[in-house]
Amino acid sequence: MLPRAASRFLSLSLLALAVVGAGQTARAADSTVADALSSQVRKVFEDRRSAVVKVRSSDSLGIRFGSGFFADPTGLIFTHAGIVIKADAVNVMFGGRDLPARVLVADERSGIAILKVDAPTSSIPIGDSGKVTMATPLILIGYPEDLDASPSFGIVGSLDKKHLGRYFSTTHIRANLPVSRGEGGAPVLNLDGEVVGILVGRVDAGAACHILPIRAAEKVRSDLVRFGELRPAWVGVEVEDAPEPLGGSTAKVGALNPETPASRSGLEPGDILLKIGSTPITTSEDVIDAAFFLTAGDNAEIEILRGGTKQSLSVRPALHPLARGQEMQATVLPDETLHLD
Amino acid sequence: MTPEENLLKLLRLKRHEQPPPGYFDDFVAEFRDRQRAELMQLSLREIIWERICDFLQPFQVPRLAYATVAAVAVAASVAIIARPSPQLSGGLASTRQPMSLTAPQPVMIGNSVPVSMASTSSPSVHYVLPTQPANYASPRSF
Incomplete structure (x- = not known):
């Protein structure tokens, strides 16, 4: 039987050890979660970056740059309508190649455009934007300004029907996800690497952004495939x-x-x-x-x-x-x- | 006696009037108390202004100089605030700006501002990501 003082000392020591151990375990768990998230973002980026393109258009006023992505292996590209509207020539850059692209449709109502290049390509699978809710993690892959493609990570903040007192053509996803000029038209993916939206606008200086749900973009593509034109x-x-x-x-x-x-x-x-x-x-x-x-x-x-x-x-x-x-x-x-x- | 004579008589009496005994015993203390009370009634602005005037008095600066300096400061402030800022045009159709090798001007296309316009020989470059959505629908009809 231990003396009372010794047993008290032993209990306190065990308690302190338990607390420290719990803290270490929590920190280890946090770093494990962070590592897993970082690893997943990196994996999605490496898997999908080959299907993300830089779009360049030119007209008498200058040159416009943006981002886009292949929605299917036949060279169909979703991008931002503002890049290609009234452009004289449109080119798409990916994998070291620079190919001319045809503008199939530039829809001002949704803010997106559909291009076509004559080449087999990789593509990003289409996800379900209906499953996107607040705090859903999102990954954007785009070409900011004159820089190379890079990922951006954030979460869904809200589903917005209007902004600054004016209504969108359809509900947009608002994400707390840093964006830069030049990334208009970039794909926004879930953690499974499926595209759930297209970047169409930034909020204020770019700390947040508005995303057109992929379901709305698919409606535009569906009209194009069925009728050769949009049918609002x-x-x-x-x-x-x-x-x-x-x-x-x-x-x-x-x-x-x-x-x-x-x-x-x-x-x-x-x-x-x-x-x-x-x-x-x-x-x-x-x-x-x-x-x-x-x-x-x-x-x-x-x-x-x-x-x-x-x-x-x-x-x-x-x-x-x-x-x-x-x-x-x-x-x-x-x-x-x-x-x- | 006429009113004038009564007045003269009263004034002669006043000339010999004396304060009561002990009037001057606490005169200095009472004077300082009155002075302190008057000072307490002054606002902070008045006290500061009085101290500034006391400080500047030995420099023999004409009063008009203060007003002149203040007027010049106000005029300069108004001129700086009212100076028009450089305008950026909006829309695809009105993006032409005079080009200059020494002072590059930004060109607006849509709702975004391009990165730069470096020289007269290179075309303007614009990286697209607008701040306003493409379309504003009305919720009141379909």
Whole structure:
């Protein structure tokens, strides 16, 4: 039996040892997590960098640089529309090569453009931007200014429908991820190396950024493949805010523009909008996303609440009035074949 | 007696008037107390101004000089603030700027500012990443 003082000393020593050990374990765990994250970012960068390109365009005013990436092995490139709009010539640089590229479409509504080079290429697999939520880790690979390709790491801060009081064409991902000029059009990937968005804008000086979800970019590509041109939809419904939610929605049909699909659809002023196409509606702001993913000429189901009863109406949207005057349409020749993965 | 004679008589009496006994015993202390009380009523600005004037008095600077210096300082401040800053034009259509070998001017394309315009012989270079999104939709119609 140990003397009392000795046993006290021994207990205190064991306690101190346990505390120090726990601290060391925690620090080791932290460094293990940090190392794993760093390792994963490095791995994604090394795996995908060959599919990220530098885009150069020129016109009478000067030269523009940006970033882009191959979305499929046939040389199809997603990039930022601002790089190639009204450009006289567009080139794409990757793997030591400098190839001319054709602008298939430059969509000012979404802010992206689709290019094509005549060469087999690597590509980045398309991920699911619908799974992106706050704090989802993201990796960007782009060409900042005149520097070589490099990764940037951050997390999703929010999903924004508007910025500085003005609405986007569809919900954008806002990421707390440092970006630089020249990285417009760069791919934004998840930790699995799948692209979930395209960099389209920076917030303030570049400590954060806005990203177009890849789902919206794929809508642009889908229209291009199906029709050879973009088909933004127009139904002709003016939306108001209901004073209180009905059926979980405050979006109310305010008025129907005459001689539009809305006037022939069976919709009536006062109908509460519950779903447009595949997009659930809870507020009038949700209408923006719903409208973006409608296609002119494709039937869409609109679910409404009228007099306490749910109804489903079918409507065939027309081509958006602004699209009819758009200069930026596809330049795909009828015999061109574009492939969707 | 006329009012004037009464007044003269009163003034003659005043000439011989004396303060009560002991009036001058605490005169110095009371004077200093009054002076201290008046000083306590002065604002900080007045005290500082008084000290500055006392400091500058031996230098024999004319009063007008202070006003002159202050006016010049105000005029210079207004001239600096009101000087127009260099304007950067916006949009693709209006990016032409006079080029100069000695003073390179930035050229704006869209919403971003290019990196540099080094000389008259090389074209302007612009690295794209705007601060404003491409499109602003209205949530009130579809």
